Amino acid sequence: MSHPLRSFILILVLTVIAGLIALPQPRPLAFTLFGRQIDATFGRPQGTVTILNRQLSWPQFELKQGLDIQGGVQVVLRADMSQIPDKERTIALDAAKEVIARRVNLYGVSEPVIQTSQFGQEYRLLVELPGLQDTAQALQLVGTTAQLDFRLQSALTPEATVSAVAFLESFIPTELTGQQLKRAAVQFDPQTQEPVISMEFDSDGTKLFAQLTTNYVGQVLAIFIDGYPVALPRINTPILTGQAVMSGGFTLDQAKQLAIQLNAGALPVPITVLEQRTIGASLGQESVMKSIRAGAVGIGLVILFMILYYGTKGVLSGIALLIYALLTIAVYKLLGVTLTLPGIAGLLLSIGMAVDSNILIFERMKEELRVGRPFNQAMELGFGRAWNSIKDANIATITIALILINPLDLSFLNTSGLVRGFGITLLIGIVISLFTGLVVARTLMRLFLKESNRV
């Protein structure tokens, strides 16, 4: 801190970088100012620049929008584990999650969130499907139990090699389904040490499986989940014991994944809907536009107030506040913070609070000046003494923010996305405001505030 100029240059660089990240995609900005129509584009630079013969394009970051902003469906599901042995419940829950994730991905929902939670005898799934509007469709996607069955591949027709539909139709359903599969597990081939998947059938399944493997040696007996093949094992020898081993050069992760999927079909977990929310996109967009406008007006008024009350110092703290806003949005984008409507409120609140450290320092400075200290000494003392209060006071807010965020996923605390969104923006806001309030404002004041313009 002994070189204000160096800190200043660092802050400048940081601000420019943050600005490039934080600015939205260029969009036309048309408004009327004092009766004049103004058309302009506002946003970050686009395209590429050539530096040292290298083509560099601006990295593009977008703010992640929460479900309440972009609209979508949120469902809380309860898995009924009464029919499933204790030991297998966690596996069953993970399997259900896998199945839902696959369905959702096949359906083409972008950035779905699927979480499991478990406490006491409750096993739950939280599914967020942004952009989806049709509730019935969403429930069909997530709410039905996975269907696993085995299908025999008939001779490949020429179309089947090029068309996905024809390929799927080349499989003939058999009577063997997930109902008859007792369990699947990952094992290691004693000879090759390769991961393989073992499957165990119940008595009906053993009979059916023996029949199929005896009659169709050399053919592919595909495993289908929800109408899509997840594995295409070939029958090598007839298996009469109901204990099959599937090998095929899996990696350990692939094998685990497949075992989970097979178990999902084998362990159908009945699922009930506990909670279901559908938010229309228009509702969120309107609120966002209004809130952003409110935010802009709010920041403007706060800066105006600071300038009117503190003069030059107010201008400097206004600049620090703008840097604060840029840094905050850049951090949101870099950390991938999902912005919810309460999150926006948290952001605005933290802007109101961010000037607090400046005010504390300015008031302290005034006092030191009143006692008759020289200007520079008063400024440094102001910073030093105010720091204690600032630190002490912010610890309480950080504590509350952590309770709201619940970073350890404690089951007795809230896990609602909205509440978390608010907590996260509040926490980031406090941390960054400490930086801008103490480091940025201090550097600016050391450089630009001279005795002559003291208030």
Added chain:
Amino acid sequence: MFNFMKYRLAYLLFSLLFLVPGIISLVLFGVRPGLDFTGGALLELRFTQPPRVALNTGTVNDSLKELYTVDSVQTSGQKQYIFRGQTLEVDQKNQVVTNLIATFGETSELRFETVGPILGQELIRKTLVAVMLAAVLITLYVARQFNELKYGVSAVLAMLHDSLILLGAFSLLGRFFHVEVDVLFVTALLTTLSFSVHDTVVVFDRVREFKRQHAKLSSTEVINGAILQTLGRSLNNSLTIIITLLTLVLLGGESIRWFAVALLIGAITGTYSSTFTAAPLLLIWEQLSARAKLLRARR
């Protein structure tokens, strides 16, 4: 020097002016729990034209016949209505919407939420745990920070004062404007706790510093001096917070309006209470203990 603490009883009476109606309302009416807590269904529709038939609970239930019973209908904007009732399956909801369109005219669906009763119960538990945890942690923190019981107790009492005012305000708002308490309200309540302590810590910090510097002054003079020094900061700081929150209340979207109102009330009472509740309480405590000491000495 302006003698701030001379009017300490007046400040406490002023607090009572806000506390008492709120507490009475809390005892008589409680708060209006929202969907998050009670479970049930909520459907928000926007009509393209003003409804063909006057829209109220009676006409809505007539149009739904045996299908479903709506408990309440509320306007939420121009041609925009919120319907509430028991938990509802999706198929059932689609049928409800079809019926409503047939009777009242074309609509678009803005929002549909249905929450099972188990989740509501659970949320109440989680909320209580979060509030207790916050209160305990903050009390421990204040106790550690100030090492003296009177500071800790005064700060916590001020915190309690702020939460009661916020709860009371929402009890009254619920009674007269049908404002409901939801998850976001709980968030605002917790934030109020932190506001309250945040400010009180700044004031008490100064009280201690002042005491160290001017060992000879009476406790009234110490607290008075500290308050005069922090008042500018307190007012300015809460003013900036109030500016941002007020713009959010006035210009912000409908869906977070009451959340912003709750934060606003919290910010105001949080600032007020550190100067005008926590500090007078501290002074009264010091005077009572001084008097007690005097009495003991006389004996």
